[in-house]
Amino acid sequence: MKRVGRSVPILTLLLIGGVVLLYYVQLPLLEGFEARTYDLRMRARQGMKKPAGTIAIIAIDDKSIAELGRFPWSREHFTALIETASAAGARGLVFDVLFPEPQSSAIDRALAAAIKASGRTTLAEAFTLAPDGGTTTPLQPLPGLRAAARNLAHINVFPDDDGVLRWTRLVLPHSDGLHPSLALAASMAVLGSDSFTAQPYGLSVGEHTVPTDGEHYLLINYRGPAGTFARFSFVDVLKGRVPPESLRGKVLLVGPTAIGIYDMRIAPVSSNMPGVEVNANIADNILAGDFMHHGGLEALGDLVAIILLGLLVALVASLLRAAAAFPLVVVITGVWLWLNLLLFDAGHWVSIVYPCLVIVLVYSAVSYLRFILLDRKSRQVRAMFSSYVSPKIVDQLVKNPELAKVGGESRIVTILFADVKNYTGYSEKRTPREVVTTLNEYLAEMTHSIIDHDGTLDKFMGDGILAYWGAPLPQDNHAELAVSCALDMLARLRQLHLKWQEEGTEPIACGIGLHTGEVIAGNLGAAGKKMEYTVIGDAVNLTFRIQNESRTANCPVMTEALYERVRQLVIADPLGPVLVKGKQLPIEIYALKGLRSAPSGNQQPDRRLSVPAPAATLPTRSSP
Structure with missing residues (x-):
């Protein structure tokens, strides 16, 4: 939008200058149209001036x-x-x-x-x-x-x-x-x-003065x-x-x-x-003494109308969406035509064609410029988010790209971090191809679960997955969606276990940590080189830390900050305070066992949230 803001004034001034130039050149085509509008205005006021x-x-x-x-x-x-x-x-x-x-x-x-x-x-x-x-x-x-x-x-x-x-x-x-x-x-x-x-620009008959041009x-x-x-x-x-x-x-x-x-x-x-x-x-x-005037005063009025209408339409077209800008430009044009008719009735022939021409040109050019640049912005937004958020959220971002603030802004989000248990020991006993095949299946199912729950997949960190809700689009039910997704991920993992057992592949298990807190969300990186939309902050680090507790709890764990938001929704057991690295005071955490009912909000159908209580039991594996 900054490029639009820089380009619109230059384009507007060029178009206004071009119309002013045409006004002085007096092309026969445009002058013919203007003369026809004079005839129409004259016919429109027939009978108003009696002999x-x-x-x-x-x-x-x-x-x-x-x-x-x-x-x-x-x-x-x-x-x-x-x-x-x-x-x-x-x-x-x-x-x-x-x-x-x-x-x-x-x-x-x-x-x-x-x-x-x-x-x-x-x-x-x-x-x-x-x-x-x-x-x-x-x-x-x-x-x-x-x-x-x-x-x-x-x-x-x-x-x-x-x-x-x-x-x-x-x-x-x-x-x-x-x-x-x-x-x-x-x-x-x-x-x-x-x-x-005879005078240079008029005639006098007795006490009557008749205004004329230089050739009378x-x-x-x-x-x-x-x-x-x-x-x-x-x-x-x-x-x-x-x-x-x-x-x-x-x-x-x-x-x-x-x-x-x-x-x-x-x-x-x-x-x-x-x-x-x-x-x-x-x-x-x-x-x-009732004359039609078409002289210097009217020419000044023409120029003022061309400039002011051009600037006004540029402002409207650049600041408002097309759904609001187009009707407003129509209203502006209608008001100008009404004022023009009033001036005509008062005896002043002020141009219709040139002010209307500048309205059409400026609106069309600015709208086209916005379309080109916003279309490019939309493609950038789609390319940026389509791989790690749901299509529904991508569509909203394309329609409202300003919702994804570039450069970072403070957001309250719910963060999920999932990590494969004993990944190092698992990979040592298998060929890289086998590890990659199994890991890709696992990551694919976990990604589908996150996307299906309208989450944002931030990144893969080796065998770990970082996701969050509440950015780039605000989500009032981000906490409910996150806990529902965590349980759905376990349900999908159980289905993978059945498949792997049939194939003779040793299954993998994961631990999941969840936390709600304040982060900085936005595009980070080197502009023009590599940019990435992500979240950073202490809340992200805390989620990493508590995920380790899920390994011993054998179920997803969440902080008290998240539990207080979803306590009416979830079945959870307190695990007591835990001292995590980087924190001076212990953190209260809870074991997520299941859901009492479907979460509020209309972003998720009930079928995605209906997770039975047994789903909270993670597959077990032998210690390495």
């Missing part, structure tokens, strides 16, 4: 074409419309229609007169953009119409690479100055202003899908079907909404939005 009501649309729609004939119409209809709207008290008329060619001198003069008489009409012009970003000579209305109009405004649109209209350019530079857009002109008409002031692009804050703004059919206004009070005080944008006229735009909130309604949205933004 101010000062902008209305005079629609050149299918109904008007059906009654007035194929478009373009005679300019006499536009003359009549201007007169009708002016008489109704409209605050302004803004045409999203070009009048670049003459129709007839009389009709054109009549239209110019109506425009001049209204004193509130803005006409459209269109620029061709040069390759260097500049503008060429615009397509403008006839000179007479141009002279009569209050303002001229460009109708150029600037969709993004995917064709969606998210931005508008409020002014276009030309040799004779800055030309306003149709929407800017409409807002100027509402505000009663004939001019605007404005992010459009759409009010809703097509049809959100009040709309009147051209022919209905022309023929007096619209009450004058519906037009009074409004700036009227006149433009096509019929699909056949091909002035439909793809907007974030609609795949078919008339260009005239796009301009209505922009004008309403300016009048309400």
Whole structure:
């Protein structure tokens, strides 16, 4: 885990730095995803921002074409419309229609007169953009119409690479100055202003300030899908079907909404939005002062979100298990999306894609790193313990490797030491092969007994066996398991005696000592060379010493410390105090004769603990 702890900060910082770099590089793929999330957020809040009501649309729609004939119409209809709207008290008329060619001198003069008489009409012009970003000579209305109009405004649109209209350019530079857009002109008409002031990152119309980027692009804050703004059919206004009070005080944008006229735009909130309604949205933004911001403050917010979310997810992924980390990361992502929507509703376009990208990358990378290193740790734990503890305990250690503290910790354990009686005399009378064969059979059965009782086989010491319970995993019933195992070892040894007698092999006998006490348990040795999980301490030495007493008692012996833990479970006789080497005071020991009942706990089935009393009698042998 230390390696995980060292690697996670480096990996996290690298990934955060990589996402920040991508943020500034602005890859088209990621920027496209971000733009799509803008559209989704815009649609999610449709209807929340209502138009101010000062902008209305005079629609050149299918109904008007059906009654007035194929478009373009005679300019006499536009003359009549201007007169009708002016008489109704409209605050302004803004045409999203070009009048670049003459129709007839009389009709054109009549239209110019109506425009001049209204004193509130803005006409459209269109620029061709040069390759260097500049503008060429615009397509403008006839000179007479141009002279009569209050303002001229460009109708150029600037969709993004995917064709969606998210931005508008409020002014276009030309040799004779800055030309306003149709929407800017409409807002100027509402505000009663004939001019605007351009600033490096904004425009001023009267007391209204419009934030833009350096090229005077404005992010459009759409009010809703097509049809959100009040709309009147051209022919209905022309023929007096619209009450004058519906037009009074409004700036009227006149433009096509019929699909056949091909002035439909793809907007974030609609795949078919008339260009005239796009301009209505922009004008309403300016009048309400309700803008979508995507500038320096939002960029700072993006960077802060990338860094903080990356660090937070790294912390969660490195400290918690996957079962807890993954749901928490999902919650963190959900909270961030909720905050993002709140910011969006407040008019701030803060990135979703890049913070979510750093969440995914950091979580995936840290989780993978943990998996690789913990998988290696699990293999090490399995290799370390599988040969001398039960598979059940190995599985627990693999799942919780921190339970086996490397380096040593104090534990209360029960220790068992078994040693073959008169091993030296036994081996002198037989060939090494015979001794090894018999000893291996004995050691194998004793090992199975220890493992079956969830003990830890520490080591073979020649013909001796050291085992313990309570480490590396804590075991509340370590004392019960140890005494049960000692009796089971004798039962297995009896079965070996029967086998050896049938084979004509002289049997061996063993003595067993048991003690409960405090030890230091952990991995000891030379790191990277040879390490061994073991227990050390005075309790281990004492177990070695009292095992000698089992030779004369002819049964397993245990200390008083162990007896006090299992006295309700075992049948035992006191053997009195014994003075052992290394101790100044005598040690009370007990002879283990059998079990009264199965030990508590669910780690051992009863069948393993059901040892009859006669099992306590050890096989005898002649003295050497």
